[in-house]
Structure formats: structure tokens, C-alpha cells
Amino acid sequence: MNAALFPDLVVNGERVPHALVAAETQNQTAPAGKPGIAWRKAANAVTIRTLLLQEARLCRIEAEPLEFGPGRFETQEEALIRGLLDQAINVVPPTEADITSEWLKDPTRFRSPPLWEVSHILCACDPRNEADRAKVQIRAQGLLALVLSDPKSLPAIATRESDCGSRSSGGALGQLGPNDTLPEFEAALRQLAEGEISPEPVLTRHGYHIIRMDAVALGQVLPFEAVRDRIAEAMEKTSWARRSRAFIAQLVEAADIQGADLNRV
Structure with missing residues (x-):
């Protein structure tokens, strides 16, 4: 094993088994062919x-x-x-004045859930298979170009080309709300205005999607009384996270650490 790339991890004199760091690398992202970055991230996580x-x-x-x-x-x-x-960590609950002040920053942030009426074309693939993904991405980009040149053609193209069961209804998925679909798909929906088509194919675990936003019903702005508890909970969570980071930083500052650098990826 390359000692420079995968150094021993010692925390306050306690030697951490390489196996623990190696197992943690599975939870870390890094560019292909750069195992050292994943190892450094894993070593930092195991150190903490x-x-x-x-x-x-x-x-x-x-x-x-x-x-x-x-x-x-x-x-x-x-x-x-x-x-x-x-x-x-001791978090003091926010005062009523604090909660009201947070709400007044922008009351329009707090709405009932939106509804989206959506159509799509699915070009199915296994994203983990790089060759398959690359081939299907080219296909999806070609279909997207056709749809962008004539948005009204999406139902006909979906009926002919989509790999989703919704092809029988011209790609129409009906009304969707938050958490009704995959996170990547929903993230794309939140960026589209009514009548817009996704500028690039959207990748999910099912493959590439060409998405058209057919209609949007924005949620209504909620009164303070309806969101007061939600704001208080979010403020407490933010405070807890800030204090926990400070607590961990104190432990790191006082520690003798070899084989990890928490100031570096």
C-alpha cells in the first residue's frame, strides 16, 4: 500500500485500523481515478x-x-x-421576537406545497454503466433537440420513443407534488416555469428525462401562525449544527492527529 497516498491514521496516540478508513471511502465522492481524494475525505470523517x-x-x-x-x-x-x-451542546430555544423576525425577512418563503402538471420522455439506462449512460445521453440530447424545435411535438415523440409507461398518455405524468418523484427530477421541476422544457436531459436512476412543465400551481403564502413552529424548529436545528461544529473544532484544535488534515479535502 502506498504510504504517502494512504498514510496511517493516528488520533491522540490511538492508531486507527486502515480497514475503518477504507470502509468509509465508500461514503465519499471523488473524481474517477483519484482514490487519494476519497481516502483523505474518509480519513477526516473517521478522525472526527x-x-x-x-x-x-x-x-x-x-x-x-x-x-x-x-x-x-x-x-x-x-x-x-x-x-x-x-x-x-445546549441550544436555547429562540424567543418569540427571534421567530417573528425570521418570518418577517420574507414571509413568501413559507407556502403550502406547489402542484406541477408534467410530461416527460424517458430514455432508460443504468447510470452506473458508463458506456450505456453515454450512448443513451446522446439519444436523449437528440430527442430534446426535436422537442425544443417544436414543443407541441412532445406527446407524439413520447408515444413513439419514451421508455416509460406514460408513453401511452403522450408522456403525461399528471399532477405531482413535493416528494412524489425522485430528488433529481423534483429539483429540475423547481427550476421550470409553466410551458418550459428542461434545457438538458435530467439524469435519475431510471435514465435521462426530457421534462416539460405543462402547468404550475404555486402554493399559497401561509400565515405566521401556521409556520411559527416550523420556523422555531429550523432555527433550533441551525443553532445546534453551529454549536456542534464549534465543539468538534475545539476537539480538533486540541488533538494530536497524524495521517489526516482537516483543513484539506
Whole structure:
């Protein structure tokens, strides 16, 4: 193993097994052919987890794993870290004045869910297969060019070319709301005005989509009373995240770390 590319990780004198860092690389993104970047990201993540566990042991934290889903429990390490952060981080709930001030910044941010009426053409592929993805992307771009040249042709092209069952209805998906479709698809919907077509094919796990926004019903602006609790919860979460970052930064500052650089990707 290349020691310069994959150095040993030692945190406050505790040597971390290479296997732990290697396992964590699966959760990190990096350009193809650059394993060193994924390793550095993984080493940083494992370093922070190790520091938190060391602090939990030092503080004699005791915490039982919680169930976060049917038959799904925290690991003992996750429970210890949660217990440590619960003890170390104290978030003061925002005052009514703070909540009102946040709402007044832009009341139009708080709306009932929108509804989108959508049509699409699907060019199916497995995104994990690079050769298949590249070939299907070319096909999708060709179909998109046809649709952009004549937007009214989308139903006919969808009926003839789409790999989705909606081809039987000219690509019409009907009305969709938030969380009704895949995140990438929804993100594209949020960028389209009524009558617009996605400027590029949109990739999801199903393949490439050419999307047309047929109609938009924007959600109504909600009164303060309806969103007060939501704003308070968001403010508390933001405060907790800020304080937790500061707590971790203190641990990093005081630590002796070899094999990771938390100031670098």
C-alpha cells in the first residue's frame, strides 16, 4: 500500500485500523481515478468520529442505542456520540421576537406545497454503466433537440420513443407534488416555469428525462401562525449544527492527529 497516498491514521496516540478508513471511502465522492481524494475525505470523517468517541469515553458517557426505524437501531458508537453531543451542546430555544423576525425577512418563503402538471420522455439506462449512460445521453440530447424545435411535438415523440409507461398518455405524468418523484427530477421541476422544457436531459436512476412543465400551481403564502413552529424548529436545528461544529473544532484544535488534515479535502 502506498504510504504517502494512504498514510496511517493516528488520533491522540490511538492508531486507527486502515480497514475503518477504507470502509468509509465508500461514503465519499471523488473524481474517477483519484482514490487519494476519497481516502483523505474518509480519513477526516473517521478522525472526527474517533475524537468524539475518545471524548465520550473521557466524559464517561453512557447511552443505550435508540431505535430509529422498525427493527433498526443505532450502533453503540452512534449512541455514545449522540450522548456526548446531548451533554455538550445546549441550544436555547429562540424567543418569540427571534421567530417573528425570521418570518418577517420574507414571509413568501413559507407556502403550502406547489402542484406541477408534467410530461416527460424517458430514455432508460443504468447510470452506473458508463458506456450505456453515454450512448443513451446522446439519444436523449437528440430527442430534446426535436422537442425544443417544436414543443407541441412532445406527446407524439413520447408515444413513439419514451421508455416509460406514460408513453401511452403522450408522456403525461399528471399532477405531482413535493416528494412524489425522485430528488433529481423534483429539483429540475423547481427550476421550470409553466410551458418550459428542461434545457438538458435530467439524469435519475431510471435514465435521462426530457421534462416539460405543462402547468404550475404555486402554493399559497401561509400565515405566521401556521409556520411559527416550523420556523422555531429550523432555527433550533441551525443553532445546534453551529454549536456542534464549534465543539468538534475545539476537539480538533486540541488533538494530536497524524495521517489526516482537516483543513484539506
